[in-house]
Amino acid sequence: MPEGHTIHRLAADIGIRFGGRAVRAASPQGKFADGAALIDGTRLTGTEAHGKHLFLGFAAVGWVHIHLGLYGKVAFGDGPAPAPVGQVRLRLHTGAGYADLRGPTACELITEGEKDAIHGRLGDDPLRTRDDGERAWARVSRSRTSVAALLMDQKVIAGVGNVYRAEVLFRHGIDPYRAGRDLTRAAWDLVWADLAALMREGVRLGRIDTVRPEHLPEVMGRPPRVDDHGGEVYVYRRAGMPCHVCGTEVRTAELVARNLFWCPGCQPAATA
DNA sequence: TAAGTATGTTAAG
DNA sequence: TTAACCTACTTAC
Numbered sequence: 001m002p003e004g005h006t007i008h009r010l011a012a013d014i015g016i017r018f019g020g021r022a023v024r025a026a027s028p029q030g031k032f033a034d035g036a037a038l039i040d041g042t043r044l045t046g047t048e049a050h051g052k053h054l055f056l057g058f059a060a061v062g063w064v065h066i067h068l069g070l071y072g073k074v075a076f077g078d079g080p081a082p083a084p085v086g087q088v089r090l091r092l093h094t095g096a097g098y099a100d101l102r103g104p105t106a107c108e109l110i111t112e113g114e115k116d117a118i119h120g121r122l123g124d125d126p127l128r129t130r131d132d133g134e135r136a137w138a139r140v141s142r143s144r145t146s147v148a149a150l151l152m153d154q155k156v157i158a159g160v161g162n163v164y165r166a167e168v169l170f171r172h173g174i175d176p177y178r179a180g181r182d183l184t185r186a187a188w189d190l191v192w193a194d195l196a197a198l199m200r201e202g203v204r205l206g207r208i209d210t211v212r213p214e215h216l217p218e219v220m221g222r223p224p225r226v227d228d229h230g231g232e233v234y235v236y237r238r239a240g241m242p243c244h245v246c247g248t249e250v251r252t253a254e255l256v257a258r259n260l261f262w263c264p265g266c267q268p269a270a271t272a
Numbered sequence: 273t274a275a276g277t278a279t280g281t282t283a284a285g
Numbered sequence: 286t287t288a289a290c291c292t293a294c295t296t297a298c
Contacts, residue, residue, distance in 0.1 A: 003279050031291095052280075070280045071292050087292065103292040105281060154281085161279045208279075236279085257286090258280085 002068040004051055004159020005202030008127045010074055011049040012203070014056065014092070014099060017076065018044045023092050028084040035109040036090060039064065044092075051122045051158025055115060063115050064090075069105030076100075122158040126196040127203065133157075133192035140180035140188060147183060148176035149256050160195060163236045164202075166261045167210035168195055170234045175269045176255070176262050182270070207231040215244050235261040 022043050027036040039058045046057035056064040066072075081091060081098035090101040101107060110118075123139070124131035139156045140147070150156050151165040160168075169176050172191055174183070183191075202208050208231040216232065217223060222244075234244055239252035239261060248265030 006279080067281075068279095069291060070278060071294095072280090073292080089291090105291060152280095163279050 002052060002070075002072060003161035003164055003199075003202070003208070004049070004125060004127055005199045005208070006206075007052050007054050007068070007159070008049040008199075009203045009206060010054055011047040013076065014044075014074075015047040017097055017099065018092055018094065019047065020044065021094055023094055026091050026093075028088040028091060032090050032107050035064065035107070038109060049125075050119055050128065051125050051154055052161070053118055053122065053158075061109065063110050063112070065106060065108050065110045065115065065118065066090075066101065066104055067106035069103070072104035073102050074099055075102070122154055123156045125158040126192065127159055127199050133188070136192070137185070137188050140183060141185070143180035145180055146177045146255070147174060147180050148260055150180045152256060152258065157195075159199065162258050163208045163231075163233065164195060164198060164210075166236045167208070167233055168198065170263060170267060171210065171212075173267055175267050176260055178270060205231075208233065208236075210234060211244065220244060235263055237261065 020043065022041055023039075025036040025040040027033045039061050042058045042060045044056060045059040048055040048057070052067060054066040054068075056066070058064065076097065076099050078097045080095060081093040084091060084100065087102055088100045089104055089107050092099045124133050124136040126133070136157045140150050143150060148165060148169065151160050151168070152162070166176075168191055171194060172187065174187065174191070198208075198210055211232045211234060213219070215234075235250050237259075238250045241250055242248070243250055243263040243265055246263065246265040248263050250261055250263050252259055252261050254260070
């Protein structure tokens with residue numbers, strides 16, 4: 001689940017459920033027992049997301065910084081909280097509802113200054129209205145690194161993960177191995193705007209859908225995709241299967257320790 | 273029961 | 286560049 005859209009959605013959902021109220025906090029699993037004890041009973045004063053980082057503000061204490069990593073999850077429930085199931089790092093609850101955090105890479109209490117430092121090392125986030133992609137373009141346009149690697153670099157662009165990376169490159173017919181500096185300004189502007197739109201839709205739907213209406217399965221005569229990541233996509237995890245648009249076999253390769261997917265037909269390597 | 277996999281990041285070498 | 290870490294679920298034996 002966790003690319004930037006998941007985190008922004010969590011910031012909004014936690015804000016709606018618990019914002020402005022005194023909340024009870026506990027760490028049933030024990031790994032965040034000290035932090036939970038400090039915020040327990042204090043008021044949640046704000047929530048924020050930047051890229052894949054989530055910040056829960058408790059003005060009286062500080063910020064809870066959460067990073068879900070690869071398999072972290074938050075589960076919500078209504079009513080009084082039942083006995084915790086599995087490894088619950090942090091449980092927030094009121095009489096009206098609860099949220100359970102499991103498996104995060106990070107769940108820690110930090111100061112305003114430490115939070116600023118995290119923002120400082122993150123790049124532009126397509127989901128933050130204050131970010132326009134200029135800083136990201138400054139990095140991309142000067143880099144010999146592949147655009148596929150740049151899109152995964154949180155210092156360059158924050159919140160894009162393996163799914164959005166693969167899908168946005170497909171949607172713009174960009175060869176993932178093309179160097180950042182070989183992208184045109186116009187191509188970058190389209191990629192940035194598309195990421196903002198796709199991810200905003202991801203926040204709204206709670207899943208990653210990237211297939212244009214004219215390529216939807218009911219139009220193309222193929223069965224709807226059933227995949228555990230939950231959305232309709234062009235190339236992500238479709239290695240060896242025919243491209244929805246041109247029929248070429250989707251390829252996969254490892255790039256910076258992650259699985260890259262692309263269609264060589266729709267995203268041809270530039271020829272000199 | 274064990275192994276493998278996952279939308280991620282960091283620290284060690 | 287490699288390994289480690291966090292959890293739950295699926296697949297293989």
